[in-house]
Amino acid sequence: MSLTILTYPDPRLKRVSQPVQAVTPELRQLAADMAEAMYRADGIGLAAPQIGEAIRLIVVDVTGPEQRSGLMTLVNPRLTPVPGSGSVQTEEGCLSVPDYRSKVKRHAKVRLEAQDLDGNPVDMECEGLLAVCLQHEVDHLEGTLFIDHISHLKRSLFEDKLRKRMGR
Numbered sequence: 001m002s003l004t005i006l007t008y009p010d011p012r013l014k015r016v017s018q019p020v021q022a023v024t025p026e027l028r029q030l031a032a033d034m035a036e037a038m039y040r041a042d043g044i045g046l047a048a049p050q051i052g053e054a055i056r057l058i059v060v061d062v063t064g065p066e067q068r069s070g071l072m073t074l075v076n077p078r079l080t081p082v083p084g085s086g087s088v089q090t091e092e093g094c095l096s097v098p099d100y101r102s103k104v105k106r107h108a109k110v111r112l113e114a115q116d117l118d119g120n121p122v123d124m125e126c127e128g129l130l131a132v133c134l135q136h137e138v139d140h141l142e143g144t145l146f147i148d149h150i151s152h153l154k155r156s157l158f159e160d161k162l163r164k165r166m167g168r
């Protein structure tokens, strides 16, 4: 099935997603479809609310759509900053916010706890682009977009640009 990625300001992007209760064949299929949609859109991460499913499921692959060698499908992911690891500023974009990028401050290292699609626990420390990407995707599960982290000035410039593009 081909999934449609919702774009801002779709209100469904603002919902808080619910925990996944069980890994079913339907959930596995959804995760596979999400990975395909992410690669097709040239992304490195996608969260279920971006395709209209308010559940705590994300896919990430920081190796990108060419290489496709680092796919992680994470059920009920939880992140905690690694103490003392500091912060990083990275230019981010989002498949739900087309044609816009901005620097966002994130924790440099995070501990990831989740389940995989076989129900096995995942518990690892992540850094670099993976840590940034995970924080961006887990934000989506709380209804938060990267543009919610930028300055008021940048945000109003973005909203002006968007209004013009949408002809409002």
Ligand code: NI
Binding pocket: 093, 094, 095, 096, 136, 137, 140
């Ligand atoms: Ni995003």
